[in-house]
Structure formats: C-alpha cells, structure tokens
Amino acid sequence: MNSIARYLFGLLLLTALVHQACTPKTAETTAATKEIPEEVTEKVRPALQPASPEGVELTTDIPVDPNIRIGILNNGLKYYIRKNSKPENRAELRLAVNAGAMQEDEDQQGLAHFVEHMAFNGSKNFKKSELVDYLESIGTRFGPDLNAYTSFDETVYMLQARTDDQTLLNKALLILEDWAGGVSFEHEEIDKERGVVESEWRSRLSPQQRMQNEYFPIMYYGSRYAKRLPIGKPEIILNAKYETVKRFYRDWYRPDLMAVVLVGDFDVDAMEEQVKTRFSKFTNPSSPRPKQTYPVPDHAETLVSIVSDKEAPFTNVRLMYKHDFEPIKSMKDYRKQLVNRLYNTMLDGRLDELTQLPDPPFSFAYTGYSRDVGMLATYESFAMVPEGGAERGLEVILEENERVLRHGFTESEFERAKLRILTGMEKAFKEKDKTDSRRFAMRYVYNYLDDNPIPSIAEELEFYKNLLPTIQLQEVDRLAKRWISDDNRVVVVTGPQKDGQTLPSQADIHRILADVKNKEIAAYVDKVSDEPLMANIPAAVAIAKEEERPEVGITELTFPNGVKAILKPTTFKNDEILMRSFSPGGTSLAGEEDYNSALFSDNVVLESGIATFDQSQLQKKLTGKVVRVAPYIGELYEGLRGSVSPKDVETMLQLTHLYFTNIREDEDAMNSFKTKQGAILKNLISQPRYYYMDQVQHIQFDNHPRRGIPSAEDLNGVELEKAMQFYKDRFADAGDFTFLFVGNFKVADMKPLLATYLGTLPTQGRKENWKDVGANYVKGKVVKQLVKGEAPKAQVNLTWHGDFEWNGQNVYDFNTMVQVLRIKMRESMREDKGGVYGVGVRGTVVQFPKPKYSITVSFNADPPRMEELINTAMADIAKAKESGAEEKDLTKVKETQRQGRIKNLKENRYWIRTMERSYKNGSDIESIQLEKLESYIENLDSDDIKNASGKFFDMNNFIQITMVPEEKQQDNQ
Numbered sequence: 001m002n003s004i005a006r007y008l009f010g011l012l013l014l015t016a017l018v019h020q021a022c023t024p025k026t027a028e029t030t031a032a033t034k035e036i037p038e039e040v041t042e043k044v045r046p047a048l049q050p051a052s053p054e055g056v057e058l059t060t061d062i063p064v065d066p067n068i069r070i071g072i073l074n075n076g077l078k079y080y081i082r083k084n085s086k087p088e089n090r091a092e093l094r095l096a097v098n099a100g101a102m103q104e105d106e107d108q109q110g111l112a113h114f115v116e117h118m119a120f121n122g123s124k125n126f127k128k129s130e131l132v133d134y135l136e137s138i139g140t141r142f143g144p145d146l147n148a149y150t151s152f153d154e155t156v157y158m159l160q161a162r163t164d165d166q167t168l169l170n171k172a173l174l175i176l177e178d179w180a181g182g183v184s185f186e187h188e189e190i191d192k193e194r195g196v197v198e199s200e201w202r203s204r205l206s207p208q209q210r211m212q213n214e215y216f217p218i219m220y221y222g223s224r225y226a227k228r229l230p231i232g233k234p235e236i237i238l239n240a241k242y243e244t245v246k247r248f249y250r251d252w253y254r255p256d257l258m259a260v261v262l263v264g265d266f267d268v269d270a271m272e273e274q275v276k277t278r279f280s281k282f283t284n285p286s287s288p289r290p291k292q293t294y295p296v297p298d299h300a301e302t303l304v305s306i307v308s309d310k311e312a313p314f315t316n317v318r319l320m321y322k323h324d325f326e327p328i329k330s331m332k333d334y335r336k337q338l339v340n341r342l343y344n345t346m347l348d349g350r351l352d353e354l355t356q357l358p359d360p361p362f363s364f365a366y367t368g369y370s371r372d373v374g375m376l377a378t379y380e381s382f383a384m385v386p387e388g389g390a391e392r393g394l395e396v397i398l399e400e401n402e403r404v405l406r407h408g409f410t411e412s413e414f415e416r417a418k419l420r421i422l423t424g425m426e427k428a429f430k431e432k433d434k435t436d437s438r439r440f441a442m443r444y445v446y447n448y449l450d451d452n453p454i455p456s457i458a459e460e461l462e463f464y465k466n467l468l469p470t471i472q473l474q475e476v477d478r479l480a481k482r483w484i485s486d487d488n489r490v491v492v493v494t495g496p497q498k499d500g501q502t503l504p505s506q507a508d509i510h511r512i513l514a515d516v517k518n519k520e521i522a523a524y525v526d527k528v529s530d531e532p533l534m535a536n537i538p539a540a541v542a543i544a545k546e547e548e549r550p551e552v553g554i555t556e557l558t559f560p561n562g563v564k565a566i567l568k569p570t571t572f573k574n575d576e577i578l579m580r581s582f583s584p585g586g587t588s589l590a591g592e593e594d595y596n597s598a599l600f601s602d603n604v605v606l607e608s609g610i611a612t613f614d615q616s617q618l619q620k621k622l623t624g625k626v627v628r629v630a631p632y633i634g635e636l637y638e639g640l641r642g643s644v645s646p647k648d649v650e651t652m653l654q655l656t657h658l659y660f661t662n663i664r665e666d667e668d669a670m671n672s673f674k675t676k677q678g679a680i681l682k683n684l685i686s687q688p689r690y691y692y693m694d695q696v697q698h699i700q701f702d703n704h705p706r707r708g709i710p711s712a713e714d715l716n717g718v719e720l721e722k723a724m725q726f727y728k729d730r731f732a733d734a735g736d737f738t739f740l741f742v743g744n745f746k747v748a749d750m751k752p753l754l755a756t757y758l759g760t761l762p763t764q765g766r767k768e769n770w771k772d773v774g775a776n777y778v779k780g781k782v783v784k785q786l787v788k789g790e791a792p793k794a795q796v797n798l799t800w801h802g803d804f805e806w807n808g809q810n811v812y813d814f815n816t817m818v819q820v821l822r823i824k825m826r827e828s829m830r831e832d833k834g835g836v837y838g839v840g841v842r843g844t845v846v847q848f849p850k851p852k853y854s855i856t857v858s859f860n861a862d863p864p865r866m867e868e869l870i871n872t873a874m875a876d877i878a879k880a881k882e883s884g885a886e887e888k889d890l891t892k893v894k895e896t897q898r899q900g901r902i903k904n905l906k907e908n909r910y911w912i913r914t915m916e917r918s919y920k921n922g923s924d925i926e927s928i929q930l931e932k933l934e935s936y937i938e939n940l941d942s943d944d945i946k947n948a949s950g951k952f953f954d955m956n957n958f959i960q961i962t963m964v965p966e967e968k969q970q971d972n973q
Contacts, residue, residue: 058332065456068444069268071275075282076256077180079275080444082263084437087903089164091264092441093172095179096448097155098259099252101230102294102374110232111240111248113150114197118245119157120148121189121831124182125174128189129831135159135175136823136892138168139899150230152373154449158441162899163266170274177278180258185246195834197237203837203860204231205791207309207687215492218305219320222297225373251289255282259448263437296322296376302489302513304506308497311789313687314680315495315503317394318382319401322488323369325377328453335467338421342471343479344368345417346409350400350524351383353616355676356607358668361385361396363676369483371450379483386679390493391504391512398516405484407523408477416623418468427626427645429461430575496683529617534654540752541759554915555747559759562735566915567750568742570908575626577646577743578912579656581639582920583736588635588771588849590726592705596714597722600673601730602633604723608669610655611662615669622651629655631731635706636770636848637920638730639737646744653757660731660761663724670720681712688789692963695786696797700959702778734761736768738919742912772849777801779957786963794866795963797858798873802957804851808923811845812936814853817948818843819893820885824876825857835861835869847921853952863964870960880949884942894937901933 064070069081101112122128132142140146145160157179161172220226260279262271328337344367351365365383372378381401385393428435435457446452455463491513495503504512545558557565590598609615626645629652632638640659644652685691694709701707739758741750777799804810822841829836840858845851861869904910918924 058330058335060331061329062331062334062453063455063459065454065459067456068454069272071272073255073276073280075280075284077279077282078259078448079272079279080259080261080263080448081268081271081275082440082444083266083268084263084435084440085265086434086436087265087906089162089265090437090903091161091163091169091172091262091266092437093159093161093176093264094259094261094441094445095157095176096259096261096445097157097253098153098257098449099291100151100153100155101228101232102152102224103252103291104228104232104248107236107240107244108248109228110197110201110230110234110237111245112155112252113230113232114193114237114240114245115183115249115253116148116150116155116157117193117197118185118190118249119179119183121193122184122186123175123178124184125178127184128186129827131175131178133888133892134171137888137895138162139895141896141900142826152225152228152230156445156449160438161264163264169266173274173278176260180253180255180260180279181282183249183253185242185249187242190242190245192831192834194238196830196837198234199830199835199861200837201231201234201237202791202793202862205793206689207311207313211307211309211312211494214307215305215494218303219490219492220296220373221299221303221490224294225296250285252291254284254288255279256284256288257291259445261441261444261448263441263444294374296374298322298488300487302486302491302510304509305490305492306503306506306509307492307494308503309494310497311687312494312496313683313685313690315385315387315390315393316382316493317385317390317397318380318490318492319394319397320490320492321379321483321485322490323377323379323483325371325375327451329451331463331467334453334463335471338464338467339471339475339479340369341421342414342417343404343409343476344370345420346413346476347400347404349413349417349619350403351397352619354396354400356614356616356669356672358671358675360672360675361389362393363679365393365397367397367401369479384679386675387496387682388501389679390495391508394491394493394504394509395512395516398512399519399521401480401484402516402519403521403524404477405480406521408480409473410524410526411473412526412528413524414473414476416620418471419623422464422468423624423626425457425461425464427575429457430645431573432457434573496686498683498686527617528620529613531612533611533613533621533651534658535611538657538756538760540755543751543755543759557751557754559755561759561761561763562737563758563761563763564738565750565754565758566738566740566919567745567747568740568911568915569745569747570743570911572743572906572908574744575645576908577644577649577652577741577745578908579629579640579642579644579652579739579741580912580916581641581656581737581739582637582916583639583730583734583738584637584769585730586634586636586638586770587706588773589730589768594722594726595706596710596717597719598633598726599710600715600718601723601727602631602638603677604670604673604718604720605659605663605727606630607673608664608666610658610664612664614664614666625651627652627655629659631659631727633727633730635773649745649750650753650757653753657757657761660734663727665720665724667720670718670723674715674718678712678715681710681715684709688791688795688963688965691788692786692795692797695963696961699782699784699961700777700799701775704773704775706773706775732762733764733766733768734758735763735765737761740912740915740919742908742915770849776852777854777957778959781955781957782959782961784959784961786961787966788963789965790967792863792965792967793860794863794965795858795860796866796870797856797959797961798870799854799856799959799961800953800955800957801852801854801959802952802954804845804853806845806847806851806921808932809936812933813944813948814843814845814952816893816897816940817880817945817952818855819896820889820945821857821876821880821949823889823892824880825873828872828876829859829869833869833872835865835872839873855952866962866964870962877949877953880945881953882946884944884946884949887942890940890942890945894940897933897937 067082072078104112120131135146148157159172159175162168217226260275328334347367351367354360355362362383362385367381369379381397383393383397443454447454491509493503541560543557544560547556553568555567587598607615609618613621625648627648629640629642631640640656642652685694690709697708818841825839825841829839836859843855845853857873
C-alpha cells in the first residue's frame, strides 16, 4: 500500500465523522471548508491547587479582552480591531454577515451561498475576475488566504492581507468594502457561476447526503433548519431570475447585520479610521426586513429515523436530547460551561476506553453537550459501529449515559479532567504572543454572530485556575439528570442497504430504550497504574561527534551507537517542540506472505500501549503532560513522530526509548484494532468515491499487491506474532536512525537528555536499506472508464508519469509548471466554462526508490460535459507546451512562492518537513534558505514553463481513468 493509500486509511474515520457526525454544522464554501478555531491540545499535569476561589464574583459579566478595540458605526455596523504580529507583516480581514440560508425566501433556496460566490466575480472596483487575479499577483492563495463560507445563519468572508505595503493593505480593505456593498451581479457572471455552484452541489452528492436528507426532517422535526441546507436546490440555482439573486443581497447585506474584523500587524488607530471612512457610507433600507429566529419545536415522544443506502460504507448510531441554548454572559455562565466541559471530557474518556476492548462495540464514539443550530443545544452521543452492530452500539451508549445518571463519575476521573482542561488553557496562555491572527479573527467573528465571550487568554487562565477548584463532582453528576430525559429525544441509525443485513426497526429501538432503563448497571471502576513510565533510566553516554551549521541554525550530534540527532532551536512557538525520525527499510523489507502483518504492525503497537501500560492506562499516566509520540512504518522508512511542550521533553524521549525497547504484545489490543478498522473497511468500496480511488490505484499500478485501499480480508490476515516480529526487527538497530528536533529549546539542555535516551538505544551494526518493491506506473497510454454509483456525476483522473532527473532546478521547474497549470485550469474550467467547482492539479517528484514524477489532473463533472472538460484541460496543457506561460501568470506564481517562503520560514512544521526531506534525499540543507529560491524565481521565464510542459506531459505515458454513474451508462446503451 503506497503513501496515498496509507494516508487515506488513516483518514477514513475522520471522513465518516465529517460526513455524518457533523452534519448539523453544515456550511457551504467558496474555496475550502469553514475555518474553525482549533481546540487547544488536551493533555495534563500532576495536581491542581486552588487559586483564590473566594475571589470569583459570579454575577459579573465576562470581561472583554482589553487588546480588542470594538466599536459600532452610526449605521449599526460593528467592528473589531486588534494588533497582532503573528504572522509578521500580515493581517486577517473578515466580513461577517449575520444572514444565511435561513433568511432565504422559497424561491431563493441556495442563493445565500450563490451570493457569496458572486462576491468573487465582479464588484464596484474589481471587474469580473480582477479580484482573484489581483490577489494572486501579490502572493495571495485562493483557498488558504482568500475564502468564504455560508451556513444556516451566517455568511463570512476571509482574506489575508499584506501590511508591509500600505497600498496593498488599502486595496485589501477596498475588497472588504466591495463585499459589503459593491457586488456588481453582472448577468453574464451570474449565468457562468450557476454551473460552478451546481458542480459544488454535485460534488457533495453521496450516500451520506441522501441519508441526511431523510433524517434531517426527523432530527430537526418541525423546524425550518430541516429544509434550508445552505447548498440549496439545483433547480433554483440554475433558473433563479437575476432580480431574485440581487434581492437577497439587497435585503440582508446591510450594515446593521454586518461586522468587520481586522487582526494583524498594523496600527490600530489608522485601521479604525479606515473602517469609519469606508463603511460609514453604507445605509440600511428605509424599511428593513426583520430577521426572524427559527426555533426547533419540542416533542414529547422519542423520534426515530432509520435510513439505509446501498452505497453507505458505515453504520452509525446517534442519540440526541434537545435543550434550549443558554447564552454565556456572566461568570456564572462561564463556570457552567466549565462544568459541562468536565462532563464531556470524562464521558468521552469512558467511551474511548470501550474502544480498547477485544470486541469493541464501536470504532469511535463521543458524547457531548454543545450548541447546535440557532438557539438549540443538544446533548448527543454518536458511535460508528460494525456492520450488524447498531443495536449493540446504541445499547452501549445508552448504558454509559445511564451509568452516569445512576452512579456519576469517580473522583480520580474528575481530577484528571480538571487537569486536562487546565493544561490546555495553560498551553494557550504560553502561546499568547505567538497566536496566529486567524484564531483571534475567528473568535471575534463568533462573538458577533453567536455572542461567544472573548476575554483575554490571560484572563481565561485565571478563570480556570479560580473556578475549577470550586466545582464539585456532585455538580457535574447532576448534569445527567438535566440532559437525559424521555422527551425531546431523537435516535438516528444509518447504514448500508444490502442482502442479509438489516438495520434495527423502530420497534427494536424503542425496546432497547426501555430495556436499558430497566437494566442493572454497575458503577464504573477507574483502573489506574501507579508504576513509573520507565522503571530504569539508562546512564547517559558521551557524544561522539558534534557539528554546527550556523548558516541554517542547526546542530548535528552523533552518538556512539550511530544515532544522529539534528537540532534546530526556534522561537516561532513558545510551547512547541516537534520530533521526527527515520531509518531506511520500511515494509519494503517484508516478504509477500508477511506483508499485511508488517503493514499494520505500527498500528497494532500503538494500539497496545507501552511497557506495562495498556493504551487506556497510558493516557491516564500521561495526565499532566503535553506529549504525543507515535511509531510509523512506511514503505521505505520507519521511525517516530512526536510533539511536546518543552517542560515534557524528557517524557517524549522516554516514550521514544520504550517504543524501541519495551513494546507490549497484546492479543486483545490487536483484536480490538482489527475489529474497529475492519468495520470501516468492510463496506468501504461500496461507496463510489472509495471504489474509484481504489480502482485508480489498481489500474495505474497494474494491480500491484502493495497498492490500493486495504480490504477487510487484508486486515484479517494480520497475525500478532508476525506483526511484533517485524516491528521489533525494524526498531532493533537504532544505528541508522536520524532524529530531527525543531522548536523552543536550548541545545545545551537537550544534549544530556538525548545522550540518555537516544544514545543508549540498541544497535546491531547492520547496514540496511529499503528495497524497490517494483510498484511502478503502467507504461504506455491507458484509457479506462468505470461505471459505479447513482449520483449524477462523473469522476475524472488524468495522470502523466515518467523518469525524473533529480536536481534542484528540475524540481523547481516541475513544481512551478504545476502551479501555472493549476491557475489556468481553474480559470478555464471553473471561471470561463462554469463546469467544475474545483480542479485538482497535483505534481509529485520522488528520488527513491528511483527518481520519478507524476502529474494528476482530477475533477468531477456533469456526465454530459465530461469530455468537453477533459478537452479543456488538454487544451491548457497544449497551450503551455506551445507558448509557455503568460507574464501575468508568471507574476502570480513568483509572488506566491516568495510570500509562501517568507511565511514558511517562521513555522516549525515547515522546517521539520524540509529538514527531513533534505536529510533523506541527501540534498543541501542550505537550499532551505530564501536566497536559493530567489535565484530560481529571478531566472524563471515563459520558456521554462514551455520546456517543462513539453518534457513532463508525455502522452506516451498517460493514464486516463473516468467513472460515470450507472444511469449514464444505461442511457448510452
């Protein structure tokens, strides 16, 4: 299985959650998914001591961060302005519109989202595609730096602006101003965008979407939310009158429903004057339409929805209890939120522990109380269960809820939960001066839209320290009595529709609800080990060799056992150290008969825990620490990846040492892993999306056994003895391992720790390398059409491949050519023809096992337009071969490369990725520096793109794989 398939395998669970667990938060975007502030990492530390709880005044309002300047213009527009210098010379600009799909009239369903699209297609100061053209010319990327989303109740525009030039900043503010009141809605552009939005609708067609359409009316019974999905109705999008589109903008894009958020490296006073000058001129309608709120009605009975689909890959159960959302205004409300969070944390811990059973009832489960849609809050349990396991999965999550209801939580769980959430806030506090402006900007957006509190991080840490010690376990236990009831309850079960497998009936669901209520359920027992993580600490060894690389700020250490440690201290983050390591070999050294066991051996080890601790006990043992370490075995390399707070670096290194020397052989853990992952894989390729991905791999690599998505049968072939034997062999000799460390540390402090835990790793003096497993793209021209699925969309994958002459100039020319074609195909296929929502243009070059390249163009389309759009992509390639690139496109990619590198050089993750690539490939680490790239950029011209296109788009080694729906195939016969 190649890296693409391994990556997919690791994300399958996340994919399912995105499609089904998170559907109530549905939002439609212009270029990428909704930007949501990340949760702080939750690991924990030893003991929480009270910090003056008697000083907390619960009746006071939650304070607002004094670093924010908030104002309201006379027309009602609100603004938030904050200076923040991470990243330097950048600002995050937001326009939040307090209106979305819920404000659409019957003839406008989908037009809130359509209007959002139109904001990028012409305005008062930017005609047609000028806005995107201009922003790309100054290094702004469509998607990461320029984006928007539409949800049920809001529309938000997002733009990163440069502040190193006042002219550029002024123009960014002009864009925000145009979005607020200057979108032009030219008829020609409206008609072109219809196809783009229809393509976005089409791209979302899936069994999950079909099932959602059935269970949403039950989940949000009697509510407008069940009938106003932001993507809307294609018949309205395609046929709405121009005036109908404009009416939505005119009615709802008005200053009393807008906020401007500006966070970045700028002068606050000057920015406030800009806001007043630019946005005060907008006026509200003389008779503004009232913005209504739409409740989700109560219901005394339990509502049940059971939905199946022949293409559904997973079986899921959901248990929901509806409540009124309580706004968070006072410190008393803030304290309530902490009580809620403690409950969620503890019950999630119990559910996670159940996934470690030899025969787990679910692959994944969570429970939590949170705001849902509008003024609805839900207490919800969700589980992804094995095929045929819906009844058991529902029974178990009901039992766990009932267990809390009857017996509550334990004191030990309670103390760990308090420490977890405190440690997360401590981590955020440590990064208070290194927090990305995006995070601040979105916090203020949600303050405007949802009235979320916005105290400073320092204030929040004090709240946590003061309030957590005042919370009693009995308070948390009482929440179950408030949240769990027989009324306002919904049960949703979804799964595959197939012969021999049936989902439970409504009668079955009601029987399970009654049975659990009458069942005898014991109290939870919290099993915790008091043993030390490492019983015996090895004695440090002397460093055999030390070399400084001052030109890139790197220190290279070599220990007597051969282990190399490459250290780059940085100050980009205050509370972060990243670790990566690698050694040649990987699964390429496994024989075919042992391949499946070798392939999953790292997963089995990770699932098993370490030393004397099973996985659940290990997580409890790490309470009080911010540390993550995981072994991996890829096709060509094995190693470990980790991240840690500087205070916990020794724990990270102890875990690293243990993953070499003291893993657990746990049959139960392996069976648990196989059951959970088997549930995911069993019906996976029944979904056309995954079937297509799997078939593409098999066709491209001529059915090579190590390519494609693994099957449940592959997983069943994993044997514990073989998996452990292979893992131990890969980590038996540390002598050829290279460790990389990037982050906030001092080299002098790291040396004794590395000498203790890395310098003492076992070595056998072996000289190893990976093997070439012979998984090569099939040669020649291959054209293949697949037939699968009922959704009316075609899938297209075009791949060119061949040998590659590995050097810096070739790598640069190749990647730049791909960037140019990405721009051209977006323009031709999306903006000119309105045929796609997005087109993927991806280029890959590898040095090992042989220098190779591949280029893939992929998109989905309306089946009747598939050939037209393939021809459009081919025409773009032919033009690049014939005449290279236009000067405007060279300007775009050059500036994007410059600006991207400037930002990347201040990011730990960029450095550790690039260092790993450089040390693996034996390339010059100095090439990381900006000056090297600048020399390539300065010399880039149109002929470079022409020559690269002619070289790499080789039609003699070309693979075209398309997939059309079954109905389309029938129409052609």
